[in-house]
Amino acid sequence: MEKLNPTPGSIVTCRRRQWVVLPSKLEDVIRLRPLSGNEDEIAGIYRELGLEAIESATFPLPQGDRVQDHCAALLLMDAARLLLRSGAGPFRCLGRLSLRPRPYQVVPLLMALRLETVRLLIADDVGIGKTIESGLIARELLDRGEAKRLVVLCPPHLCDQWQQELREKFHIDAIVVRSGTASKLERGVPNGSHIFSYYRHLIVSLDYAKAERRRASFITHCPDLVIVDEAHTCTRPGSKSTSQQQRHQLIEQIAKKQDRHVLLLTATPHSGIEESFLSLLGLLQSEFEHLSLDRLTKEERDKLASHFVQRRRADVKLWLGNETPFPERESQEQPYKLSKEYRELFEDVYNFARGLVKTTTQEMSYAQRRGRYWSALALIRCVMSSPAAAVATLSKQIGSRGAGVGSREIEDSPLDEELMSSYVYDPTEQEQSVDAQPTVAVEQGQQTYRDADRRQLKAFIQAAEKLRGDRDLKLQSCIAIVESLLKEGMNPILWCRYIATANYVADALKQKLEKKGSQIRVIAITGELSEDEREIRLEELKSYPQRVLVATDCLSEGVNLQSHFSAVLHYDLPWNPNRLEQREGRIDRYGQPVSKVKSCLLYGQDNPVDGAVLEVLIRKAVQIHKTLGITVPVPMDSTTVSEAVFKSLFDRATDAVQLSLLDLLEDEDSAVEQVHKSWDKAVEREKASRTRFAQRTIKPEDVERELIDSDEILGNERDVERFVQSACSSLNLGLIEKKQGWLLPTPPEFLQPLLSNGRAGVPPDISCVGNKSRLLTFTTPALEGVEYVGRNHPLVEALARYILEDALENAKDPKAARCGFTTTDAVLKRTTLLLLRLRHLLDSHKHQTLLAEECAVVGFTGSPSDPIWLSPQEAMSLLQQATPVSDVPQAMKQMELQELLNRITELEPDLELFARERSHELSQSHRRVRAITKEGQIQVKPQLPMDILGVYILQPGQRKRT
Structure with a gap:
């Protein structure tokens, strides 16, 4: 049956x-x-x-006695169209998006669809939109049934951001699994199930998944679609980095399952070390790990190009024409001079540190000599960061450490160079940045300190204590810059190396700026806070009209801050140029609502260490970025680069006063010169790589055409705006136009459950909760404090659902019209319009039969027995633009409509023909896209009969003259 x-x-x-x-x-x-x-x-x-x-x-026909005006007809069309989720176009995912992707962001999706199993490295520049690009792929694979479950592996501080992005932009509800959430989630898992298999979509901290006791179970229950964010932290390390090695092994084992889809995301895929980069490529296809990148054959290059996309902003701008979704970046240097007291402290600390390095003896083991070296660098770095960092680092270390040099009690334990580097340098290949004071590094050297050395450290503490406030000219310069930025209407982020420095700077700025009646808020966010605490503080800060964020590098990687901040100040210069771009990329990225962002480098004009870092590393990195539009990592690990600079300082100077950058660069074969030569080679290689993998074979106009066609089916931003305004008006929720957007009053009680509940699995506090008024916009990027409303926004979904259900119930007085009669001067002959909902079955060899839907408007003149059909474009235009010029009695409208409905079956042959023609047009659209993706063809079949949602008569009339 x-x-x-x-x-x-x-x-x-x-x-x-x-x-x-x-x-x-x-x-x-x-x-x-x-x-x-x-x-x-x-x-x-x-x-x-x-x-x-x-x-x-x-499907029930409309009832002729339920006649509404023309606006109500348009309202029904918009409601039905905006509720479509399984769109009939070649991209299934577009119906479930709350954004309209730019054409260039669709390119990785087209590349992914070319692959039987998706293995793709998306290495677009910082801020171009890798999250959107990977989300499009994930949404498409899920909607096609080619993937069942999704997991995002990312650093722990990015988990909540990924959850929000997937939910708000892609209609994907995922749960976060990390050390702070796992216990609660496990309590909700039934016996016999596992946390990694019970929940459909996951966002898991790489740290959590890679742990020895969890790795095997994660791999066993790993979903069939894996996104790895900040994938450069998962390369095979050249050093003895245990943590990075564990991450690499985890992804390597995940990738061994041949039919598992894997997306790797990073803005810096090539750390400069060839072996590490090849190990990343090897996660896509094992054979890639053995490539010689400088001698690729055409076949090897083509195969690699099918798995690897890497574009600069300059490449993207070719796709955008006059559109400019990226801000202009204005970079400037802000020098300051050390106060007399600070200069004296620096000279004393530098000479002490240099002495530690120079006075090693044969009685010391290698580990002890390296310990003194790390201790020396840590001393210099924390003292030049701030008096607070100096005091916090040194105060805990002054104590008896046993006998001095030569004592048999000193153990020759191996030194953890990776740990030391994390406290002193700025490695970017770690999953989490270390922003605690370099206490551990100083402690290493103290094994060989004499009593005189410890007395010297106590003197440093006393001197540093006296430098807080007015004698700290670095701090005073910072305050002046921040005040200037705030006056310009900018909200700055101040980047500090250490927790103590960030708190010290934040306290000083609070005292200066948070006066009574001030609307300025200053908050520090550092690694001493949990992920949840950071999120709470950030949300609090965003609520203030003017704000200053003082942060360590715990926020510098991957976190989106462009919506609420527009300037950065590097309070501490990073000793790794890659970190510079990561910091600035938090605000200089896709979705930044202001046209110009500022970047300020604060450096000591008479501080030789700042000068060395600036001249040797930072300025060269900035110049490379200006020239190429991308960041090119130094082709050595961060420890090697920094040691090249500071070894030269220690070797050549007799005291701090005589330090000179000319000393560093005078020798052609100096360590610094070697760094620069290697870097220049890397720049040339990167130029070739970006040209080779920019994916210029896919044309912007081909992608744009399909997006425009999808807009016709699903509705664009203008359609969403029109619908929300009309729906709110019909519900007596009139939007109030403001300078920056539309103010939505508190919704009525009958609508609030739909708004508060949102989608299944979405907590109420993150849906569009209807308990307060809010400022809305229908275009992106949204200005600060204004909420973007796209087609999948809970407000749109709730309004559309309410209006469509109300209309289909044929209530006595529906808000939207299934029947309409309008006298208008838009037509010269009596015209009938039908609002249709079509369903199509999509069959291909690659996935199961899919059901797709769309709405269409058709129209004809004449009688149902002998109709003269309008083009679909003419019919749609009439429904959207016809306006009434006069009216006729309600009884006449009902009679005319009922007569038409009684004869509607006479149109069935023509409507069936229209459905088949429409299926053919959709087949052609799928064919065009599949010519790009090289997929097998798909059959589009109409499912008949179609739904007749609405019937509308347009009667010719003339506007009354006044």
Whole structure:
């Protein structure tokens, strides 16, 4: 019986309501979705049990006595169209997005669809939109049924951001698994299930998953689609980095499953070390690890190019024409001079540090000599960061450490160079930055300190204590710069190396700026805070009209801060130029609402260490970025680069006063010169790489055409704005136009449950909760304090669902019209418009049958028995633009409409022909895209009969003259 075996796309009756049958992978389960299109109410009915009767049904025709005006007709069309999720176009994902991707962001999706199993490295420059690009791929694979479950592996501080991005932009609800959430989640998992298999979509901290006791279970239950963010932290390390080695092993084992989709995301795929980069490529295809990148054959280059996309902003701008979604970056240097007292402290500390390095003896082991070296660098770095960092570092270390040099009690334990580097330098290949004071590094050297050395450290502490406030000219310069930026209307981020420095700077700025009545807020966010605490503080800060964020590098990688900040100040110069771009990339990125952002480098004009870092590393990095539009990492690990600079300082200077950069650069074969030569070679290689993998074979106009076609089916930003305004007006929720957007008053009680509940699995506090007014915009990027409303925003979804369900129930006084009669001067002959909802079945060899839907408007003049059809474009234009010029009695409208409805079956042959023509047009659209993706062809078949949502008569008339 058909009622037991309905075909996908057909309409059935069950549980005293009507449903659309959806494709089902289980033969004994019939999947049903309500006619309104509400996916949250999808139900599964077991055939074998026979407990619930399923019977064939037809879509109900409108009722002729329910006649509304023309605006109500347009409202119904918009509601039906904006509720579409499984769009009929070649990109299934677009119906579930709350953003309109730029054409260049679709390129990785097209590349992914070319691959039987998606293995892709997306290495676009900082701020171009790798999250959007990977989200598009994930959404498309899920909607096609080519992936069932998703996991994002990322550093712990990015988990919440990923959760928000997936939920708000891609309609994907994922749970976060990291050390702070795992216990609670495990309590909700039924016996016999595992946390990694029970939840459909996951966001897991790389740190959490790579742990020895969890790695095997994660790999066992790992989803079939894996996104690895900040993938450069997962390369095979050249050093003895245990943590990085564990991350690499985890991803390597995940990638061994040949049919698992893997997306690797990083703005810096090539750390400059060839072996590390090849190990990253090897995660895509094992053979890539053995490539010789300088001698690729054409076949090797083409194969690699199919798995690797890497574009600069200059490449992207070719796609954008006059559109400029990226801000202009204005960079400047801000010098200051050390006060007399600070200069004296620096000279004393430098000479002491240099002495530690120079006075090693043969009695000292290698580990002890290296310990003194790390101790020397840590002393210099913390003292030049701030008096607070100096005091915090040294105060805990002054104590008896046993006998001095030569004592048998000194243990020759191996030195953890990776640990020392994390405290002193700025390695970017670690999963989390270390911003604690370099106490551990100073402690290493103290094993060989004499009593005189310890007395010297105590003197340094006393001197540093006296430098706080007015005698710290670095701090005073910073305050002046921040005040200037705030006056310009900018909200700055101050980047500090150590926790103590960040808190010290934040306290000073609070005293200066947070006066009574001030609307300025200063907050410090550092690694001493948990992920949740950081999020709370950041949200608090965002609520203030003017704000200053003082942060360590715990926020410098991957975190999106462009919506609320527009300037950066490097309070401490990074000793790794890669870190510079990571910091500035937090605000200089896609979605920044202001046209110009500022970057300020604060450095000591008479501080030789700042001068060395600036001249040798930072200025060269800045110049490379200006020239190429990208960051090129130094082709050595961070320890090697920094040691090249500071070894030269220690070797050549007799005291701090005589330090000179000329000494560093005078020798052609100096360590610094070697760094620069290697760096220049890396720049040339990167130029070639970016040209080779910029994916210029895909044309912007080809992608734009398909996006425009999808806009016609699903609605664009203007359609969303029109619908929300009209819907709010019909519900007496009139939006109030403001300078920066539209003010939405508190919604009525009947709408609040839809708004508060949001989508299934979305907590109420992050949906568009209807308990307060809010400022809205329908275009991106949204200005600060203004909420962007796209087609999948909870407000749009709630309004559309309410209006469509209200109309389909044929209530006495529906808000939207299924029947309309309008006298208008837009037509010269009586014209009938039909609002249709079409369903198509998509069949291909690659995935199961899919159900796609779209709305269309058709129109004709004449009678139903002999219609003269308008083009779809003409019909749509009339529905959107026809306005009434006069009116006729309600009884006449009802009579005319009922007569038309009685003859609607006469149109069935023509409507069936239209459905087949539309399926053919969609086939051509799929064919065009598949010519790019090189996928197998797809068949698009109409599912008949289509739904007649609305019937509207346009009667010719003339506007009354006044």
